[in-house]
Amino acid sequence: MQAEPDYHDLAEQIAQAIELHYRHWIASHPQEQLYAYVLYTDPLMGSVEMTVLSEQGLEKIAHAYQESGDPASLEQLKQQLRWSVADSPYCGEQQDEFDAINNRLWKMQDYVNEIDDDDQAFDDYIDKMSHILASALNQTRKHVLNNSEELLLYVDFGDMGEEEREWFLEHCNGKEQIHWFKETGGLEQ
Structure with a gap:
């Protein structure tokens, strides 16, 4: 059996990569109005990448859906797509910072x-990694965003359940941000 992974300074390394990604992304897209910055992973947290959600990106993807024949109105599409990480035109953009x-x-x-x-070691791994990812996002909020709560930060993966998503939201955001997320269709109310 493999030895338990070395988690030492993993949160700090991820936070540093997030900071580099954020600074590069903002420099490349200075006119974008961000509303969420999402650490996108898989259920076993075997890799990470960033996805940026912005009002302009949302508008762009909603128009693309309409142009491909979706009969919904632009506003309906924007409401449906607002929290779709995989639909963001900036999903996985500028990921070199995460290679190491x-x-x-x-x-x-x-x-x-x-x-x-069903082994306790599996649950322990998921718990440790969840806390590491939340810690990395909280370090980003503190050191990069100067504790601003304007930007929603969270972790997402494709088949994530509502309970898991809410855990990350609660560990990375204030009550007003969580309320806005729910109000705009991000979680079932």
Whole structure:
């Protein structure tokens, strides 16, 4: 059996990569009005990338849906697509900053693959990694965003359940941000 992964300074390394990504992304898209900055991963947290959600990107993708024949109005599409991380035109854009971290996370998967998903060690791994990702986003809020709560920060993965999504929201955002997320269709109310 593989030894338990080394989690030492992983949150700090991820936070540094997020900061580099954020600064590069903002410099490349100075006119975009961001509303969420999402750490996108898979259920086993074997890799990470950033997805940026912006009003302009939302408008762009809603128009693309209309042009492809979707009969919904532009406003309906924007409401439906607002929290669709995979539909963002900026999903996975400018990801070079995460190469070293993803190599490290990928190597950790050898350990995860040897554990049964009903084993306590599996739950412990998921719990540790969830806290590491939340910590990295909180470090970003503190050191990059100067504790501003204008930007919603959270973790997402494709088949994430509402309970998991809410856990990350609560650990990375204030009550007003969570309320806005729910109000705009991000969580079932």
